[in-house]
Amino acid sequence: MRCIYPAISIDKNKRTKLLPPLQFSHVNSSGGSPPLVHWHEGPGPGVSEAHLTLELIWVAACWAYHIRNKRSVWPRPNHGHPLKHVHDIRDEMDREPGEWRPQTFKYPSVNPWLDFDFNKTLPPPYRPFRWGPKYNVTMGIRSMDFDDWIQASTLVLQDPQITKTHIRSTIGMPTTIGSAHAGQKQVVSTSSGPCRRMRNSVFQGVNSQLVNEIGEYLTRRYPHVFRVVSRVKHTPNDLSWDSLGEIEIIEIIPLNVRYNLQEEDPMKVSGLLENSSVQDDLALMLEGKDSRYYFQAGSICTPGFWRMRDKIGHPLERIHEGGPVQDREKLRDSMNRFFVKLRTDKPVTRNNYFMQIVRPEDDPRRVGSIDGDELAWSDTTNGNEDHFDEPNHAPKPDFISSSGFVEPQPIGKEEIDRVRFRTERQSLRRLPRSGAILFTIRTYIEPVIKLAREPGVPGRMVDAIRSWPPDVAEYKGQHLYADAILSYLDERHREQVERGIVQEGQRDERYPF
Structure with missing residues (x-):
């Protein structure tokens, strides 16, 4: 037997x-x-x-x-409720593509920045360019301290109308884009790929987690700038930190503005909290069943040279399309692998940089403008935002012929004051309840002539620009400012050597500063 x-x-x-x-x-x-x-x-x-x-x-x-x-x-997927005991759940990375089980991650205690002053605290001096002659194509990922998730500075309150007149927020389903300054909604088609489709209630849940995370962090990190006015009663599975009950009313003290996180659209409030006081753009990425990450919601107010309407609903690599990009396949595969493996307890940060030209100071279209440095949209280079041709990363041909738009011409050294250094500080963090990855994008823009006064910067910057391969140089529009910036930075570097500020051949670097 x-x-x-x-x-x-x-x-x-x-x-x-x-x-x-x-x-x-x-x-x-x-x-x-x-x-x-x-x-x-x-x-x-x-x-x-x-x-x-x-x-x-x-x-x-x-x-x-x-x-x-x-x-x-190996428990069955939890349907929307946080798991109670960490030791009872399998590793968060042990999952199928497009699957997520809510995690019991607790955000570490945030150290309050008590001496932060909107009138005095300067932004971090990000200078994310490296010495040549080799230009390395990497994601430039660095670990992020939880205290540094969202950074504020004096620049935020100087021109708050910039973001108010250029806000872009998704409202409701992923296919809807709300244009606050246009006073209407626009509906666009999402990709036909395996992007995860969510019911409106589920999508609102993802956004609700986002606005609560932002509110909890900001009121702890900057307690004299953001204040919790009231909370709702704590329930076992709510979105609050430390079981205090979800935030109901939050106030931005310097602006004397309040928002109701329980009643107002969560993505719109997230964008207003960020852009009215901190000025970070937001982008929510969700994993599809093909392991690719799709741009499903955002508040984009200072993109500079890309439009949310062209990117929403599309995979990660689409956001970086438009113009030539060096080693596109290498970057795409690297980014996808990184996103799939990003853990809730391992937030990261990265920086990038560009140059752009702006109109002369006496140009009638600049005089009286609240955004003379073209932080929100680089119209000197790319034309009117509504007539931007995304595939070619340039104004539409019919717009050029019908509007009298003159394509920008290369500028000489005598116009160096028109060149701006534009850099983004990005953070990437996986939200524990939804598994969505949140980009925060803070853009800084400064005149090149200002940066050239900093010790060691002109020599390193000019070396970095010369190291760009042809496709990178084309992508960054180098032909518009090369004649002006290269000779100017060479002169400033030579002056610093002659004055003993730096030594010839000295290559100190504290990336990304």
């Missing part, structure tokens, strides 16, 4: 599966020792009915043990 036991195997992905049936029999060993169990695939000698009963009980007990372990180590 033989007994079949469905054996268990654990594959390299930590998932259980059944092996082909095995058969076993008892064989008496020498010396009267207890019987040994031998596993084989052929029929074995007969055993007594009593022995068989004991064997079946033993097999059933083993099978029950394995089933119990399988359920405790």
Whole structure:
């Protein structure tokens, strides 16, 4: 007689599966020792009915043990409720593409920045360019301290109308873009790929988590700038930190403005909190069943040279399309792998930089403008935002011919005051409840002539610009300002060497500063 036991195997992905049936029999060993169990695939000698009963009980007990372990180590996906015990859940990365189980991640205690002053605190001096001659194409990812998630500075309150007149917020479903300054909504088509489609209630839940995370962080990090006016009563599965109850009313003290996080559109409020006081743009990326990440919601107020309407609903690599990009395939694969593996407890940050030209100071279109440096949109280079041709990363041909738009011409050294250095500080963080990855994007823009006064900067900057390969130079529009900026920075570097500020050949670097 033989007994079949469905054996268990654990594959390299930590998932259980059944092996082909095995058969076993008892064989008496020498010396009267207890019987040994031998596993084989052929029929074995007969055993007594009593022995068989004991064997079946033993097999059933083993099978029950394995089933119990399988359920405790590999639970079924949790449908929208946070798991209670960290030791009861499998690793957050052990999942299928497009799947996410809410995590019990607790944001570390935030150290309040008590001496922060909107009138005095300067922004971090990000100078994310490296010495040449080699230009390395990398993502430039660095670990981020949780205290530094969202950074404020004096520049925020100088021209708050810039973002108010250029706000872009998704409202409702992923296909809807609200244009606050246009007073209307625009509906665009999302990609037809395997992007995760969400019910409106689920989508609102993702956005609600976002606005609560932002509100909880800002009121802790900048307590004399952001204040919790009221909270709702705590419930077991709410979105609050430290079980205090979700924020109901939040106030931006310097602006004397309040928002209701429970009643107003969460993505719109997230954008207003950020752009009225901190000035970070927001982009929510969600994983599809193809393991690619799709841009599903955002508040984009200072993009400079890309439009949310062209990117919403599309995969990550589409955001970086428009003009040539060096090693596109390499970057795409690297980004996708990184996004899939990003953990809730490992936020990161990165920087990039560009140059752009602006109108002369006495240009009638600049005089009286609230955005003379073209922080929100680089119309000197790219024309009117509404007539931007995304595939070519330039104004539409019909707009050029019908509007009298004159394509920008390269400028000389005498116009160096028109060149602006534009840099973004980005943070990437996975939200624990939804699994969405949140980009925060803070843009800084400064005159190149100002940066050239800083010790060591002109030499490093000019070396970095000369290291750009042809496709990078084209993507960054180098032909518009090369004649002006290269000779100017060479002169400023030479002056610093002559004055002993730096030494020739000195290559100190504190990237990204």
